[in-house]
Amino acid sequence: MKKILQTIYSVYALIIFIILMLIAFPFIAFVALFGVKGGNAVYAIARIWGKIWYGLIGIKHKIIYESIPIKTHQYIFVANHTSYIDIPTIIHSLKQPYRVLGKYEMVKIPVFGYIYKCAVILVKRSSAEERAKSYQALKKTIATGLSIFIFPEGTFNETGQPLKDFYDGAFRIAIETNTPIQPIIFLKTAQRMPPEYFLQLSPGTTEAVFLTPVIFDQNDKNLSVKTLKQLVYQKMEAAILQYNQNSISSNNSSK
Numbered sequence: 001m002k003k004i005l006q007t008i009y010s011v012y013a014l015i016i017f018i019i020l021m022l023i024a025f026p027f028i029a030f031v032a033l034f035g036v037k038g039g040n041a042v043y044a045i046a047r048i049w050g051k052i053w054y055g056l057i058g059i060k061h062k063i064i065y066e067s068i069p070i071k072t073h074q075y076i077f078v079a080n081h082t083s084y085i086d087i088p089t090i091i092h093s094l095k096q097p098y099r100v101l102g103k104y105e106m107v108k109i110p111v112f113g114y115i116y117k118c119a120v121i122l123v124k125r126s127s128a129e130e131r132a133k134s135y136q137a138l139k140k141t142i143a144t145g146l147s148i149f150i151f152p153e154g155t156f157n158e159t160g161q162p163l164k165d166f167y168d169g170a171f172r173i174a175i176e177t178n179t180p181i182q183p184i185i186f187l188k189t190a191q192r193m194p195p196e197y198f199l200q201l202s203p204g205t206t207e208a209v210f211l212t213p214v215i216f217d218q219n220d221k222n223l224s225v226k227t228l229k230q231l232v233y234q235k236m237e238a239a240i241l242q243y244n245q246n247s248i249s250s251n252n253s254s255k
Contacts, residue, residue: 010199013057021112024049032118036144040097042119050088058203059085059192061092067212071096074147075182075213076174080163080236081151082190085206089186090149093208098147101138104130125154135169142177152229156195162240163233171229174216181214181228183236187243211239 024045031041054061069075077094079086090100102120107113121137124130138148152166174181187207194200214232216223 006202007199009057009203010201013053013201014199016056017053020049020053021115025111025115028115028118036097036146039099039119042115043091043098046115046119047091050091054088054092057201060205061089062205062207063093064207064209067210069096069182069210069213074142074145074179076142076170076179077147077149077182077184078152078170078232078236079149079184079186079208080157080240081153081155082157082186083193083195085189085193085201086151086186089189089206089208092206093184093210094147094149096147097145098149099138099141100149101134101151121148131169135173138169138173139177142173142179147179147182148173152232158195162237162244166229166233168225168229171225171232174228175218175223175225178218180216181232183211183214183232183239185209185211185236185239185243187240187247207243209239209243211235 027045028042031038031045034041073096077098079090100120101123102116104122104124106116107122109116121134121141123134138150141148150170152170153164154167155164157164170181173179185208187209188204189206192202192204192206214228214235216228
């Protein structure tokens with residue numbers, strides 16, 4: 001019975017998502033014509049769309065700040081990746097102009113694919129040439145004054161460990177452009193929608209925790225992509241373990 005109700009709820013959530021997407025589509029198609037400012041407007045519309053969707057399907061989003069990003073500063077935002085719900089979690093969490101690195105395969109989805117293409121910097125991970133183009137596009141985005149968001153794990157983490165291994169890209173760009181890394185951990189998103197089960201969405205809470213940014217000296221002789229990547233990895237891994245343990249302890253104490 002529980003699975004039946006969950007499937008009905010998931011179908012309801014999908015229908016609401018599609019309806020809101022179709023309402024948002026003409027506005028996004030229009031503002032996307034206006035360069036960087038148009039791109040910022042795309043994200044603003046997506047944020048409204050996401051908030052309405054969450055409200056109608058009973059999902060609440062909580063932001064925890066160990067450090068509050070300065071809106072006028074640029075960052076390379078990085079976060080763990082465990083669910084499709086991580087995407088609206090980004091929209092709900094970030095307050096300053098930014099662009100997301102996203103998988104090219106998503107553009108194949110009718111209507112949504114067009115919106116997705118307007119909002120993200122696309123990457124084809126199967127092609128070294130296309131990865132190089134995406135890398136340069138990310139650097140150009142930073143040069144325009146925007147922040148960028150990257151999932152350094154690349155794909156969903158289904159290992160059972162706090163994190164998968166990180167790719168180098170985000171950290172190499174950080175060093176080359178002298179841009180601080182802002183780590184974020186997303187919590188409870190896999191509980192809302194497991195990565196392997198599209199129609200097992202459930203109401204509840206998602207959380208984003210902004211950790212202290214990693215600021216470095218570009219001229220530090222000991223600085224390398226490897227050391228920066230390891231530092232951020234360890235910081236995020238420790239935070240995920242800590243917050244998950246706190247959540248377990250809180251649930252046990254409330255019983």
